[in-house]
Amino acid sequence: MKLSLNWLRDYVDVDLPVPELARLLIDATAEVESWETIGAGWDPERIRVAEVVAIAPHPDADRLRLATVETGAGRQQVVCGAPNLEVGQKVAFATEGAELIDGHTGKPSKLKLRPIRGVESAGMVLSEKELGLSDAHEGILVLPATAKVGRPLVEELGDVVFDISTWANRADLLGVLGFGRELSAITGAALREPARDHRESETKAADMVSVTIEDPDLCLRFTASVIEDVTVGPSPAWMQERLLRLGMRPINNVVDITNYVMLETGQPLHAFDYDQVRDKRIVARRAKPGERLTTLDGIDRELDPEMLVICDGGGPVGIGGIMGGGKSEVSEKTKTVLLEVANFKRGSIRRSSGILKLRTEASLRFEKGIGPAMAEYAQHRALHLFEQLSGGRVTKGLVDIYPGETPRGTILVTAARIEQVLGIAIPANDVRRILTGLGYGVQDVPPATFSVQPPGWRPDLEIPDDVIEDLGRIYGYDKLPTTMLEGRLPDPEPNPLRDLRERVRDLAVGLGFQEIITYTLTELPKLARAVDPSDALRLAPLGVVNPVASQYAYLRTSMRPALLETYAANRRHQDGPLRLFEIGFEYLPVEADLPHERTVLCALIGGTREARWSGTAGERLDFFDAKGAVEAVFDALGVREAYSATSHFGLLEGHTADVVAGKEHVGVVAQVHPDLAASFEIDEPVFLVELWLEEMVRVLPERPEYAAPSRFPEVRQDIALLLDAATPAARVLEVVRSHRSGGVRLSGDIFDEYRGEGIPEGQKSLAVRLRYQAEDRTLTDADVAKVQAGLLKRLGNEAGATLRGG
């Protein structure tokens, strides 16, 4: 919405500096986005209003004329080429040295006078282009007849035009008058409403046209008036100026009046050529199936039965509240005008304009909800202007069909509620002042209640808290103190999954992984590359109807594509190690319900390990770096997990392990299959960790297993075992860790695996560091020997392992 400060001043006196005015409006009324100052560069000394008093031909040039202008400080003669120059016009007149826009180059320049074809010129009569108002340079700018000769043009025509975003519930702010009302309430300055008086002829409007509303649920009110003997022609300069300033093109006085009153009041109006209205009958009804209408913009449109059409005796002539039809348009030949000012149901207007893809100045206003009272207000305002500007005679009375009329609502607002909502009491005098200023009717109901009637142009006001908002914003939210919530705290709602997620996030960061956040929408081909072809669920992701781009058309069912893409993108400009992770959702479709948003950690590592400055070239990160990170996470969480060789789609067989904890399969650690990596443009070994947090949370211990550190020393012993190459090392460790003997607890780690020379074909050697610990004594050599013997026996039986060299 554009707001002209000059226009606004018709209704309320505003003397504030512009930034302060903008601040007031922002604080209390609507979002002022920016403003533009018109005439900021007009020198008040050198550019003034003048009147053309005489015109004579140029002695030496056919297309030039000599104009005599009254400048207020004497008459001057100027040479002028404008075709539209006429005696009696008020014009903008510049003298030597004025800063103008050059009419030919479009660049700023200083006016230098010199004789034109031998005739001296005392100044220049200006076009809109020269003043920087528009690109119009065909003729001179003609000022309103009311312009005062000799007055600086910046005072006469200078303006500030605000660009304002108004709220979706305030159609009244789509009219300049709405801001007048707001400012009057904010500053206390008196409101001057626009003149709405007019004479009426003896002819009754009701005898000239009949109006029927067949669908009162969509058309709440329909008013019609008739103006006879209208002379269609250009509207006056002041009106054209204002329309242009707010972005509307002047057409003729009849159309301009309807647009002017809409910009003024926020209420759209529509003028018909009365003689084109068939049967002198207007019907507002739902469109019939298949009905069509060619609207004013020349487009033939199909209507649907939920759209309200305005019809005459011959059929549809307009889509109610959106756009008229071409047939009954006002033209230069129009003698009698039928003026429609109606009120339509806002949801219906929005729906229809959405379906028709036709947003108009009218529909934008109606869809926000206009008070039905405004129809009558705008009628009389327009009729006043018709009488003044079109020479027409207004017939008697309005045809006013008002099925949606409801008694003016009353809202009871208690002082207690004001305080309950805002946290402060507003003095009763201020309540009355603010509400009266905004146009409410206000009655006191002792002891502390206000009975208020909202103004007719504010259908957004329905409940006491709506009124309290008006009070709060005008009284000033700066008067609210800052207080702290009081009272009982609600019970906590445990969320172990969230707790785990944040802990794992911290652990991953601590282990050197960089967190990334990728888009959750992806495209099918990418998913299909990373997802097991037999995984029907993940290959049938939920799609979106209107993606922002085709590569974001499906909700991801796997995070791997995004991680691989991110890895590849970073590898392009970064050497060395890459460790990336994201914790996010897989969106798994669920029949007839919202998808399962499954919390997953997905991580990738690869590249060379951090290089030491002392020269050693970094070796590559490998499977065991990835696995080590997983082990560290589970260790920190106090979960004992196990790994087993497995194979999965997209992961390299022989380099893939399932991670299991308790009964839960909690994730996978693997080398990404080189083919899959290559399809994401990764040409180096890259390792994947996926942890499934929803499964992990089920095996999370409530608290860590605690045992006091032993007072007795442990005994360490390194042994080498010989066993079948295919036997997993984990089996050896299981035996060690489960071995108990005579109160001695065993633990062990593998610190080397060796195959090759000295080891029989098909076998391997594992170096194991054993730790023996008793809770109640210092172990003797005999104790250790006894436990070791038992352990070796079990290792032989259960893992096929023998002591190497033993």
Added chain:
Amino acid sequence: MGELAPDNWHLVAGGWWPTASPTALSLTSGPLYTQDSMIDSALIPPGLEAEALGALASAADEAAIEAWRVQWLGRQDGRLTALLRSVKEQPVESRAAFGAAANELKRKLESALADRNEAIRKEALRELSTSAALDVTLPGRPQAIGRLHPVTQTMRDIVKAFEEMGFRVAEGPEVEWDRYNFDAARIPEDHPARDMWDTIWVNTLIDGKRSMLLRTHTTPNQIRVMERTPEPPIRVIVPGKCYRQEATDATHEWMLTQIEALAVGEGVRMSDLKGVLYGMARKLFGNDRKIIFHHSYFPFVEPGVEMAMDCFICRGSGSDCRTCHGTGWIEILGAGMVHPEIIDKAGYDSSKHTGFALGIGVERVALLRWGIEDIRHFYQNDLRFLAQF
């Protein structure tokens, strides 16, 4: 750990100590030996002490010193050990004096050995600080360090600020029913307020009428929290991803992160909203922050406001400030008092229970606090960007 130690260090008694290099063995302390009158030269072979001390003085390195120790003080056949053993062969009358003299000589040699070792250790340390001094400006060995995404960091900071004020966290689905996202939040179809949220719709329609969408704000989860809370009080923040069907530019991103707060209960006032926001602004942007409210409109609140805070960069003084565009104020978030209709629909009594709600864009806060110029950096995941936070 072991591999980190340079080769000329070795582990001694739980700490890292230097060993001397062979060239470092010159004596710098005072005279090592003097003739001591307490030794009876009649009983102990004359010159023995001088010989021992002389040999020690000329032992040039650790090995030589050790050889000297074995030669003189060795338990098996050190010369002084032998001397002490020979006490039995001495005449009875001089045995005591011989023993005393031999012991005295042993003590002297031991002391000289300790002095010699100490001198060598000191010399080695001096070496370490001088010729073996490090160029401490050489880079350290790189350690792997990960970082949280700046959006996560900002999210956590905001969450923490609210948790300290008694709010707890509730999360809800990103893929939502349109009823929760819009209708229950007083944004019916055909209401122009829907223009405020351009929606990405999911292509599934359940029972021909229930549509799914990607939530445009976290408000639907406020509704869910109220649904499952039979009775106020409620003090909750609802964080999470949201989606908008809009073109991206430096300040717009179609995937975004929001945190909304909701407090419902008896006596919840707009001034409390102001207090909570004041607390949050100070936590995130510094204790000297000021905040103001101005009028705004959201269908689910009444009254509705927008909060602005004074510019923490120019503090209101910079007409060309890039952060506040010279206005001195930065728009941070939208908020308001929960519409009574929503309170009543939740099964509460709006005449008794009031509430406030607010919504913050996490990316916006992150952009502001770090002076990031383009929101699109966040989800491009370029490590050159991410590694800076």
